[in-house]
Amino acid sequence: MATMAQVATLAGVSTATVSRALSGKPVSEEVAEAVRLAAAELDYTMDRTARSLRRRYSDVLALVVPDVENPFFTAVARGVEDVTREAGLSLVLCNSDDDPAKEARYVEVASQEQMAGLILAPAGPEPRLDPLLRKGRTIVVIDRLVDAPLDHVVLDNHALGRIATEHLLAQGHRRVACITGPHETSTARDRADGWAHALSAAGCTPDPELLRYATYRVDGGRTAMLELLDLPEPPDAVVATNNMVGVGLLRALSAGAGRGAPQVSVIGDLPFITSDVPGAVTMSLRPREMGVRAAQMFVERLQGMTGEPRRVVLDPTTPEPLTRLLTGGDAR
Known part of the structure; x- marks a missing residue:
C-alpha cells in the first residue's frame, strides 16, 4: 500500500x-x-479515519433544509455539494419538514457522529444548535435569519417582495394581495414587508385582509387563494412569496382562469408548469449561488478562518428579474 x-x-x-x-x-x-x-x-x-480521530471530527457535513422536494433547496444542495466535494468533504442531506424537533434530532446526530458541522436552513427562529456549538463545530445558516452569532447567507427578501409587487402595480393593479409563509419565518415577514412598502410608495394603503400567512406548501397557497377569492371584494392581483405557495394559488385559479382572474407574481422558480392562468410571472432566486457561497464560508471556517460572523445578502435584482410564465395559452 x-x-x-x-x-x-x-x-x-x-x-x-x-x-x-x-x-x-x-x-x-x-x-x-x-x-x-x-x-x-x-x-x-x-486515511481519513485516522485523520478524523486526530482532529476529532470527520470529513462529513450535514445540510438540513425544510423541504427536499422544493426545487429551490435541491439547487441549494447542488451548490453546496459542488464546493464541499472539491474540499474533500462528503455531504449528508436532511429534510426537517419545517419541524424544529426533527431539526434538533439531526443536529444531535451530527454531533454524535462527529460531523464537521452543519449548513442549516432553519425551521424556526431559535434552532437548537447547542450540541454542535459546545464542540466548536462549524455552522452556516442559509435562507432564514436566526438570532445567533453565526455566518449567514440570505436573500434580500424585502426587495423581493417589493419588486414582485411593483410589477403588478405597474400593470395598473391597486388591490394587490400577498400570500406569504408562516409569520414566525423571517423570509415570510420580510417579503410581506416588501409588499406593504411597495403599496405605500404607490399611494395604496396595504389592506390587512389581503395579507395571508400560510404554510410554505402547495396546500397552503391553494387554501389562502381560495380564501381571498371568497372575499366580498377579491384582489385583482396576488404576490406569492414562495414557489410552492405559487403552485398552490395557481392551481386554485386555473379552473376559473381567464377574464377576471387576478394577475399573479411568484417569487421563485416553479418546479413545473402548473397553470393556464395568463399573465403570471416568476422571479428567479438563483438558489445554487446561495449554496455555493454558504459552502465556501463553511470551508473557510473549517480551514481556520476566524473573526466576527459574516452575513452575505444576495441581491435579487437583475436587469430583468421577472420572467413570464409560459402557459397553455402563451406557449408556442
Missing part, C-alpha cells in the same frame, strides 16, 4: 503539502495537479 511519503516523493513536494492538497486546503493549481497525478499513479487514498 502506497504511503503519503511516496506520493510526496513522486510529486516533488513535502508530505505536508500532499496532506493540504488532498484535504482541499489552498495550494497552487500546479502543485494540486502534481499531487493528484502522483496519488492516482500510486493508487493512494488518505
